[in-house]
Amino acid sequence: xxxxxxxxxxxxxxxxxxxxxxxxxxxxxxxxxxxxxxxxxxxxxxxxxxxxxxxxxxxxxxxxxxxxxxxxxxxxxxxxxxxxxxxxxxxxxxxxxxxxxxxxxxxxxxxxxxxxxxxxxxxxxxxxxxxxxxxxxxxxxxxxxxxxxxxxxxxxxxxxxxxxxxxxxxxxxxxxxxxxxxxxxxxxxxxxxxxxxxxxxxxxxxxxxxxxxxxxxxxxxxxxxxxxxxxxxxxxxxxxxxxxxxxxxxxxxxxxxxxxxxxxxxxxxxxxxxxxxxxxxxxxxxxxxxxxxxxxxxxxxxxxxxxxxxxxxxxxxxxxxxxxxxxxxxxxxxxxxxxxxxxxxxxxxxxxxxxxxxxxxxxxxxxxxxxxxxxxxxxxxxxxxxxxxxx
Numbered sequence: 001x002x003x004x005x006x007x008x009x010x011x012x013x014x015x016x017x018x019x020x021x022x023x024x025x026x027x028x029x030x031x032x033x034x035x036x037x038x039x040x041x042x043x044x045x046x047x048x049x050x051x052x053x054x055x056x057x058x059x060x061x062x063x064x065x066x067x068x069x070x071x072x073x074x075x076x077x078x079x080x081x082x083x084x085x086x087x088x089x090x091x092x093x094x095x096x097x098x099x100x101x102x103x104x105x106x107x108x109x110x111x112x113x114x115x116x117x118x119x120x121x122x123x124x125x126x127x128x129x130x131x132x133x134x135x136x137x138x139x140x141x142x143x144x145x146x147x148x149x150x151x152x153x154x155x156x157x158x159x160x161x162x163x164x165x166x167x168x169x170x171x172x173x174x175x176x177x178x179x180x181x182x183x184x185x186x187x188x189x190x191x192x193x194x195x196x197x198x199x200x201x202x203x204x205x206x207x208x209x210x211x212x213x214x215x216x217x218x219x220x221x222x223x224x225x226x227x228x229x230x231x232x233x234x235x236x237x238x239x240x241x242x243x244x245x246x247x248x249x250x251x252x253x254x255x256x257x258x259x260x261x262x263x264x265x266x267x268x269x270x271x272x273x274x275x276x277x278x279x280x281x282x283x284x285x286x287x288x289x290x291x292x293x294x295x296x297x298x299x300x301x302x303x304x305x306x307x308x309x310x311x312x313x314x315x316x317x318x319x320x321x322x323x324x325x326x327x328x329x330x331x332x333x334x335x336x337x338x339x340x341x342x343x344x345x346x347x348x349x350x351x352x353x354x355x356x357x358x359x360x361x362x363x364x365x366x367x368x369x370x371x372x373x374x375x376x377x378x379x380x381x382x383x384x385x386x387x388x389x390x391x
Contacts, residue, residue: 011066014046015073015085022077029196030357033189034145035084043081044111048074049088052237053095054225057103061229064301068244075248079361080196082248086241087142087197091116091151093237094175096225097215103224106149106177114177115144116151117202118369125154125174127164131210132156134176137203141185145198150180152204153217174216176209193360228309233319239326239370240301246333246365247294249358253340254290256354257283260344279343286339293332300325320388323370324379330371337362 025039035043043049051067053059067089075082091114095103106114116138123136138152156164156172164172186201215222217234261274261283273279304322308314341348341359348355365371382388 011046011048011051011060011062011070012073015048015070018042018046019073019077022074022081026078026081026196026357029078029080031195033195034198035081035143035196037146039081040111040113040146043085048085049092049113050107052089052093052229053107054103054227054230056225057095057100057107059092059095059107061225061227064229064232064240064305065298068240068297068301071241072244072248072251075245076252078196079245079249079358079365080194082241082245083194083197083365084143084146086238086245087115088113090234090238090241091143093230093234094151094177094215094217096227096230097217097219097222098177099212099224102177102212109148112149113143113147114149114151115141115147115180116153116175117141117199119153119173123152123154124157125176125209125214126157126159128159128208131208131212132174132176132214134178134207134209135205137201139188139201140199141202142197142199144180144185144200144202147180149177150183150202152176152178152202172216174214177213178204178207178209182207191364193357193362193364226312228305228312231308231312231314232304232322233314235370236319236322236326238368239323239330240297242365242368242370243297243326243329243333246330246362247290247297249362249365250290250333250336250340251294253337253355253358254283254287257340257344260347264345264347266345273343273345282339282343286336289332290336293329296325297329316388317382320378320382323375326370327372327375330366330368334362334366 021039021042025036029035047060048070050059051062051070055061071082071086074085092107095107106112117140120136120138123138125132125134134152134154136152136154153173153175156174158164166172183202183204188201189199223230261279262272264273266273304318337359341355344355347353350356378388
């Protein structure tokens with residue numbers, strides 16, 4: 001924990017202490033397609049959704065390693081709850097780009113949650129006096145069922161219908177923040193994994209949002225907080241959380257398989273699965289993969305944190321390196337889970353066993369942009385001196 005962090009905010013220990021409660025509610029979390037209000041109250045009490053909120057507005061502004069490790073600890077119990085915490089943190093990261101009084105209004109309540117989805121085709125913010133007229137349909141608002149505020153990423157248009165340009169031929173975009181009561185929420189979250197995240201769709205039509213409630217992600221001109229945390233990109237912040245979920249989920253799968261392998265009998269001799277030489281070899285190999293991926297995750301985060309703390313800048317090369325790391329860790333977590341799922345045999349297909357839901361969850365985690373193979377292409381372009389091209 002950094003020396004200047006507020007005392008008593010040991011988020012990792014608090015997340016670990018919540019594991020039994022989170023695990024006990026995991027089946028209900030999936031069935032109800034959301035984290036319960038009672039569990040969310042405990043998450044808030046542990047300040048797990050305050051980790052990326054600036055200290056200047058009552059948050060804890062932790063370092064990246066603390067944030068990711070706390071998410072990892074939650075994921076060991078339930079990936080949906082961890083996803084809700086990680087996404088809530090990624091959305092709260094935007095508080096560092098809002099004026100102090102607005103950030104306090106949005107994030108000041110003890111149970112404050114801002115939810116938002118990714119950029120949406122056709123979403124627009126028409127610039128008018130004092131703000132923007134926002135219209136659009138968005139998807140994947142993880143945690144929105146427990147949120148009070150919604151964020152919407154929009155392309156900026158002038159009143160005459162032309163897109164507002166920015167340098168390098170790009171188009172101006174903003175994130176507009178408004179009360180959830182202003183949005184039409186659509187109950188669509190019926191999916192194969194991460195069911196408990198309640199990642200519903202939402203829409204608004206010609207909603208006026210004052211300019212003070214908008215900002216441009218990762219734009220230095222809108223950055224109000226200047227600690228190292230807010231120099232990282234929002235895309236990478238989400239990626240770090242997803243990588244923490246992948247290693248936490250994979251760790252529990254390995255631990256549960258180890259327990260199963262000692263008691264499950266198989267083959268004509270009815271010997272334990274753990275006595276099988278092929279299983280032993282693969283278990284050792286995957287243990288090494290998981291430990292390596294986790295070490296890569298935290299060593300890369302630590303190096304990046306120290307560099308940005310020293311230089312005050314997260315460069316394009318840094319961002320690509322961090323994307324490469326997140327994608328690798330997530331994909332490696334999936335590989336480990338795949339091994340366990342198949343090695344557990346028929347035990348893995350029953351929903352009263354500890355494998356089936358986690359297998360589905362990790363396969364949803366890998367569908368996020370932070371896990372896509374294009375992140376390795378971007379890294380290869382940079383490393384081979386071909387120029388990096390990424391959004």
